[in-house]
Amino acid sequence: MYARRAERLAPTLAASVPAGAIGFDSGHAFPGVLPDLTREAEIALTRYRAETLQYAPRAGLPDLRAWMAGYTHPGLSAEHILVTNGAKHALELVCRLLLDEGDTVAVTAPTYFSAIPIIKSFGATFIEIPQDDQGLDVSMLSKTPKFIYNVPDFHNPTGITMSIERRQALIDYAKRHSIVIVEDSPYREVRFEGTLPPSLKALGGDGVIQLGTFSKLMAPGLRIGWAAATPSMIARMAQLKTDAGSCPLTQRMILEFLAADRLPAHIQRVQGTYGSNRDRMVAAVTREMPQATFARPKGGYYVWLALPEGTDGDAVAACAAANGVAIIAGSKFFANPGPKHHVRLAFSHATHEEIDEGVRRVAEAFRAAQQ
Amino acid sequence: MYARRAERLAPTLAASVPAGAIGFDSGHAFPGVLPDLTREAEIALTRYRAETLQYAPRAGLPDLRAWMAGYTHPGLSAEHILVTNGAKHALELVCRLLLDEGDTVAVTAPTYFSAIPIIKSFGATFIEIPQDDQGLDVSMLSKTPKFIYNVPDFHNPTGITMSIERRQALIDYAKRHSIVIVEDSPYREVRFEGTLPPSLKALGGDGVIQLGTFSKLMAPGLRIGWAAATPSMIARMAQLKTDAGSCPLTQRMILEFLAADRLPAHIQRVQGTYGSNRDRMVAAVTREMPQATFARPKGGYYVWLALPEGTDGDAVAACAAANGVAIIAGSKFFANPGPKHHVRLAFSHATHEEIDEGVRRVAEAFRAAQQ
Numbered sequence: 240m241y242a243r244r245a246e247r248l249a250p251t252l253a254a255s256v257p258a259g260a261i262g263f264d265s266g267h268a269f270p271g272v273l274p275d276l277t278r279e280a281e282i283a284l285t286r287y288r289a290e291t292l293q294y295a296p297r298a299g300l301p302d303l304r305a306w307m308a309g310y311t312h313p314g315l316s317a318e319h320i321l322v323t324n325g326a327k328h329a330l331e332l333v334c335r336l337l338l339d340e341g342d343t344v345a346v347t348a349p350t351y352f353s354a355i356p357i358i359k360s361f362g363a364t365f366i367e368i369p370q371d372d373q374g375l376d377v378s379m380l381s382k383t384p385k386f387i388y389n390v391p392d393f394h395n396p397t398g399i400t401m402s403i404e405r406r407q408a409l410i411d412y413a414k415r416h417s418i419v420i421v422e423d424s425p426y427r428e429v430r431f432e433g434t435l436p437p438s439l440k441a442l443g444g445d446g447v448i449q450l451g452t453f454s455k456l457m458a459p460g461l462r463i464g465w466a467a468a469t470p471s472m473i474a475r476m477a478q479l480k481t482d483a484g485s486c487p488l489t490q491r492m493i494l495e496f497l498a499a500d501r502l503p504a505h506i507q508r509v510q511g512t513y514g515s516n517r518d519r520m521v522a523a524v525t526r527e528m529p530q531a532t533f534a535r536p537k538g539g540y541y542v543w544l545a546l547p548e549g550t551d552g553d554a555v556a557a558c559a560a561a562n563g564v565a566i567i568a569g570s571k572f573f574a575n576p577g578p579k580h581h582v583r584l585a586f587s588h589a590t591h592e593e594i595d596e597g598v599r600r601v602a603e604a605f606r607a608a609q610q
Numbered sequence: 611m612y613a614r615r616a617e618r619l620a621p622t623l624a625a626s627v628p629a630g631a632i633g634f635d636s637g638h639a640f641p642g643v644l645p646d647l648t649r650e651a652e653i654a655l656t657r658y659r660a661e662t663l664q665y666a667p668r669a670g671l672p673d674l675r676a677w678m679a680g681y682t683h684p685g686l687s688a689e690h691i692l693v694t695n696g697a698k699h700a701l702e703l704v705c706r707l708l709l710d711e712g713d714t715v716a717v718t719a720p721t722y723f724s725a726i727p728i729i730k731s732f733g734a735t736f737i738e739i740p741q742d743d744q745g746l747d748v749s750m751l752s753k754t755p756k757f758i759y760n761v762p763d764f765h766n767p768t769g770i771t772m773s774i775e776r777r778q779a780l781i782d783y784a785k786r787h788s789i790v791i792v793e794d795s796p797y798r799e800v801r802f803e804g805t806l807p808p809s810l811k812a813l814g815g816d817g818v819i820q821l822g823t824f825s826k827l828m829a830p831g832l833r834i835g836w837a838a839a840t841p842s843m844i845a846r847m848a849q850l851k852t853d854a855g856s857c858p859l860t861q862r863m864i865l866e867f868l869a870a871d872r873l874p875a876h877i878q879r880v881q882g883t884y885g886s887n888r889d890r891m892v893a894a895v896t897r898e899m900p901q902a903t904f905a906r907p908k909g910g911y912y913v914w915l916a917l918p919e920g921t922d923g924d925a926v927a928a929c930a931a932a933n934g935v936a937i938i939a940g941s942k943f944f945a946n947p948g949p950k951h952h953v954r955l956a957f958s959h960a961t962h963e964e965i966d967e968g969v970r971r972v973a974e975a976f977r978a979a980q981q
Contacts, residue, residue: 273663280651292644292829324853331852458663462857481702482695486833486857
């Protein structure tokens with residue numbers, strides 16, 4: 240008999256920042272960039288009341304599915320899209336669709352820590368693949384996992400973006416071995432400089448399932464994300480949804496926001512705000528923690544610090560918490576037990592003053608943990 | 611090796627009514643009773659913007675959990691409550707918590723059809739228990755399932771309410787054999803006459819997990835329900851949620867609706883509207899289908915018709931669909947293959963004129979299927 244499902248599920252981190260602490264831990268949105276959606280809500284709750292307060296179509300509102308399809312890739316249409324309660328929910332449905340007990344899943348080392356317990360809860364084990372400054376090192380793939388999970392744009396936690404050559408090599412490998420690629424891309428628009436290569440979905444077509452979300456595009460509280468896959472996969476995943484369709488009210492509010500063409504200006508604000516937060520944190524870390532090495536991220540929410548070998552990142556995170564700063568120990572980002580000398584700092588949620596003060600306290604925690 | 615999870619999942623019915631058809635199928639809300647929530651949304655999106663557009667606490671907003679606790683039973687507090695994306699999502703989390711592959715679950719015959727594929731998807735099999743006009747026949751329980759699932763108030767699909775004696779007997783049996791009871795009670799406030807016995811949760815305490823929802827209390831589109839259980843079960847189920855917390859915007863809108871004390875008047879409107887729809891459908895069925903027998907429901911959304919033995923309810927439903935009326939064949943409500951001579955008609959969604967015309971067409975379909 241297999242272990243009870245619930246007991247296989249590793250505990251996840253608390254999502255909320257401890258009261259009063261400076262929050263460098265979760266990828267919360269900066270409060271100042273949360274948009275005013277009162278007009279969108281009013282239209283949704285009056286003109287569309289019979290839709291927004293009723294049960295929704297299980298796969299999502301058709302107009303929103305069509306928009307998500309076009310956003311993901313011009314060749315896609317509404318039936319390639321399933322609306323979900325955020326990207327993590329989309330990943331869960333992909334796991335339900337694809338995984339059998341005992342399967343393997345390939346992930347980068349490190350990888351997005353919230354994906355680990357979700358995949359693990361389906362009884363799968365992990366193959367970890369190293370990455371360098373070009374992203375996932377495709378030459379290190381040698382086995383045939385059920386799927387390869389990756390965050391190719393402004394990778395979480397490292398901030399690395401996969402090069403076009405690596406993307407193409409990954410797709411070639413996956414095609415040759417009939418492996419599904421699961422591309423998680425929440426940060427694609429949170430870009431401060433440069434350009435991005437085409438998405439894996441654009442390059443790989445039906446062999447790639449892309450996960451998207453409005454959490455980083457508009458606001459996490461809307462709880463609307465999606466999966467882009469083949470129509471038959473989408474139809475199957477829709478049957479696996481037990482929420483009777485994601486919230487039609489927030490779906491319609493998003494459609495009204497898009498119809499008013501507010502997204503481009505909002506994305507500019509997002510890029511400006513988080514870019515400026517990134518600059519502030521990079522400067523603070525350079526000043527306060529000269530022993531730490533890191534790649535300056537060109538997008539996303541995070542700085543991934545490598546501390547000197549032998550440093551206990553778990554102890555640094557614990558000391559920082561005692562100092563009133565929430566950060567995440569790097570060890571949480573390895574699917575299998577891995578190196579411990581990293582920490583991840585999110586610059587998305589804090590003010591500039593909090594970034595200065597918080598990094599100062601993390602540096603103190605680092606020195607304390609050294610002793 | 612067990613079968614792939616996705617392949618064990620029986621297909622569920624489409625949630626939407628076919629275009630143009632009279633909808634007696636799903637338990638959709640009557641459009642005329644959907645409340646005006648524009649004021650609630652405006653407050654939620656201005657005063658509470660930093661909460662409602664941000665990630666939410668995984669277990670739900672503390673104030674809403676406290677309200678749900680008090681509503682469920684005066685002895686409960688917030689830590690007994692997990693906010694979910696509707697009651698079906700709560701049932702899924704209960705299954706994740708409790709079920710191992712190969713377990714058995716006891717349900718009434720018939721039972722709520724959407725619960726069947728959810729429970730089945732965890733690899734459980736069913737023990738069906740008969741019911742009479744007093745509800746689930748506890749004397750027929752002889753095995754020890756992992757849990758007993760029931761809808762004791764205005765049962766779906768039969769409309770039967772469990773008597774106090776049966777409730778007590780069920781709790782005694784479950785306690786004696788250490789079986790969890792899962793009480794699904796969406797219709798408790800949709801009451802047209804008489805009073806209800808105390809809930810199983812009130813009678814059975816920690817031995818009962820109750821599932822609740824605002825879908826029937828306010829509006830399905832809010833996608834907010836809950837599970838009431840012991841604090842340790844709630845903490846475990848919160849970890850199993852992959853949605854990063856249910857939508858904080860609709861949670862806050864509900865809190866504002868409650869704070870303005872609008873719920874009592876709204877429940878009165880709900881009872882008046884659905885009570886009048888019930889009367890209209892009972893009259894229509896009595897007039898058009900004298901061959902059908904049924905118990906006049908004192909609450910809920912449904913009339914459960916027993917057609918003469920030998921009638922093929924699947925054929926009646928297919929003929930009715932061809933006649934432009936969506937109903938659900940009774941066979942869908944049996945977890946194991948069962949009798950086929952029933953159909954379920956929902957009176958919640960249709961207008962009085964549609965009820966008259968729809969029942970006339972169902973009667974035609976019944977006569978056609980007889981031939």
